[in-house]
Amino acid sequence: MIKTSYAFDPAILTVGSSLKTNALLRFRADIPESPRRDLNLSLVIDRSGSMAGAPLFHALRAAESVVDQLEANDILSVVVYDDAVDTVVPPQPVTNKSALKNALRRVHAGGITNLSGGWLKGCEYVKQKLDPQKINRVLLLTDGHANMGIQDPKVLTATAGQKAEEGVITTTLGFAQGFNEDLLIGMARAASGNFYFIQSVDEASEVFSIELDSLRAVVGQNLKVTLELANGVKLVDILSLAKVSQNQKGQSVITLGELYEGEDKLLGLSLEVSAAQVGELPLMKLHYSADVVQNNVIQSVSGITDVIAKVGTVEESAFAASSDILLDLSRLTIAKAKETALDLAEHGKHQEAEKILRSLIEELRNKGLNENFEIAEEIDQLEYFASRIAQRTLGNAGRKELLDQTYQAMNRTRTDLVGRGVTVGDEIYAMPTVNDVGSGVELQCVREGGKLRVKVLSAGYDATKNVQFPRAIRAEGARYVVEGVELSTDGSFYRVTGQINRLTKPGEADIFVAPRQSRSVSTGKASKGPASAADLPTTDTVNDGILVQCVKDGSKLRARVVSDGYEPDWNMRFPRSVREEGMLYVVDEVKTGPDGKSYIACGEIKRFVQPSTTNVS
Incomplete structure (x- = not known):
């Protein structure tokens, strides 16, 4: 069954006035000891050139962690894509985890981003094994923009909604800073899936685990709520993430997606209400339905809840508790x-x-x-x-x-997903600095679960408590000296008092001495190559360089740019002596040729050597 409850802010409406009030509606699937549902899962991983190095390394390690957490009754497929779409693991039960992980370890970065091709192949595999009693999900991970295949965000978003209607839901994961957030969020919303921003490459496994925890906790799907508003009540806005449509009666039909075990699904509504007299005021009827797990099978349930507000005097409204x-x-x-x-x-x-x-x-x-x-x-x-x-x-x-x-x-209502953000605050670079703590209190900024937290390092304080601290001067690893800290009213966290300075101890490198500078400007001269690719210096990181790939074009070998933001079809002036089919290179700079439709590789060229997960425990 689904339990419902509601409350208002203000808790008591004021008599004789037309006012706005916010209503909070709660829905929870009340299913004791719900069994874990099996998964039919496809991991679709971007292996395009922009993922080369640490991003792909950590993405594949995250995929291995997914394999470790699955069980024999789960179905898994793994698809990787650049220009081409390759099946690393065809749909199969997770019975030989070592073989699955070995297949992942053979994946290397390649060319440009055929996001649609990879994603649609993952959808195809989930559809092949579609089972309404399982959780049928595609996890799409990318760090870049789609620049091959279907690229129109409207088409991809609409298709995500269509696939969801067929029973295949998509969760999207944006990696680092290059992906198109509007596209990934749009696809997730259309599919009633989840979206994650993987801000730091080494948190990929953690984010994948959050999604797996969520999938295991799904006890209800397709939660829909129809609002039958009373006379004098107007819906001003919907505060929750939802798809909204109108039925034939002109009533709002709100689709809220999945219900998770032990977690409320919240629907926030902003309403305009005419409160005529003291007493109870019916505001609406909620008609709700969902597909929930009952007796180990999926069954449709529905119900109706009357939402009634209390109307009182100005004094009653002012003092009503709504905490x-x-x-x-x-x-x-x-x-x-x-x-x-x-x-x-x-x-x-x-x-x-x-x-x-x-x-x-x-x-x-x-x-x-x-x-x-x-x-x-x-x-x-x-x-x-x-x-x-x-x-x-x-x-x-x-x-x-x-x-x-x-x-x-x-x-969602998961606290580990709320308020995430690890970007360095720009104002830290302009902060005043001191080189000793003196009579002050020493603090440090650390990263916890995708969030920047500030903790007290000085003796005599509780190092487990968080410190309320300006977001604009937070940066992982930074240390500070403040005049003092004081406990909040409830004693659960500290507040900073007085001046805040950044601590730079003598003999220690100051990594926040100035805003991060872009790569030094190259000479702008066309690159020259040694006798062969084997003579090139090597690197396993791209950093601020440009990634170039050598591909076979008919009987010729040509170079093309595979980093995001460049035209992958343009020809490129690149030393012939170092061209080898399939090889990746990092160059200092890429300039547009005089014809305006080709590129010139400039500066030093390095051969890109891809890190491997094979020997990592």
Whole structure:
């Protein structure tokens, strides 16, 4: 069965006024000792040139960790793609884990990004073994933009929705900073799947594990809620992540996707209500349905809940306690404000966007919610994003963080997914520095579960407690000296008091001495090669270089750029002496030729040697 409950903010509506109120509706599949459902899973992994080096290494290690966590009744397939789409593991039960992992270890980076081809092959494999009693899922991982095959985001998003209707749901995972977040989020939303931003290459295994935990916890799917609003009630906005449509009666039909064991599915609604008199005021009927696990099989269940608000005097409304829902509603309200602010900023309305975020900060503080550490962290995030938007310096990394935080907060209630972000705060480079702690308190910024946290290092303090700290000056590994720290009202976290300085101890390298500089400018001269590719220096990292691949084109060997942002079909001036079919190279710079439709390799050329997972325990 599905349990429902609801609450409002304010908890009591004011009589005789037309006002906006936020309603929080909760849905939970109440299924005791639900058995683990078997998985029918396809991992689709980008192996294009931009994944070369550490990204592909960690992605494949993450895939191996998935194999370790699956069981014999699960079905697994693995697809990799660059120009070509290759099947590493055809659909099969996970009975020989060593063989599956050995197959993964033979994968190497290649060319350009045929995202659609890889993803559709994964969908095909899941469809082959489709079983409504299993969780049927494609996990699509990429670090770049689709530049081969179907590239139109609208087509890919619509197709993701179509595949979901056929029973194949897609979860998308964006790796590092080069992927198209609008495409991956759009596909996940259309498919009612999940989306993850893997910000640091070494957290890939952790993110994969979060998704596997989620899949094992699915106890209900296709949760739909129809709102039958009473007279005088208007739906202003939906605060949760959902697909919304209208039925023949003009009522809103809200699709919320999956239900997870032990986890509430939240639906936040912003309503406009005319509260005429003191007493109970019916606001709506909720008609809900879902496919849930009952007696070890999937069954359809449905129900109706009457949503009734309490109307009181101004005094009753002012003093009514609503703390039980303030935190959950605040998370949704914060996420919605971030989404709205980004949309405004990208339409040139930066001042309006900043105002929305700063007004919300003031509202949260006025409600005393800054005494809750999670909301205090969100306030720091809001201030960070408001400042970046106002200065028009949000950037690629900031945009991805903001959209990821919005998606997770509006979709799930897992605290390990909320507020993730590890981008270095720009203001750390301009901070005043000291070289000893003196009478102050020493702090350090560390990365925990995809979040930058600040802890106390000085003796006499609880090193396990978090410190509320400005987001704009956080950077993993950085140390600080502050005048003092004090406990929050409930004693659960610390607050900084006084001046904040960055600590740079004598004899230690200062890695935050200046903003990260781009690669030094090359001479701009065309590259010259030695006698053969074997004579080239080698590297196993791309860093700020450009990745080039040698491919067979008819009877000729030609070089092409496979790094994102370049035209993969353009010819390239590249030393013939070092060309070997399939080989990858890293060059300092790529210039556009005089004809405007070809490239010239410039500066030093290195042969790219791919790291292997074979000997890693």
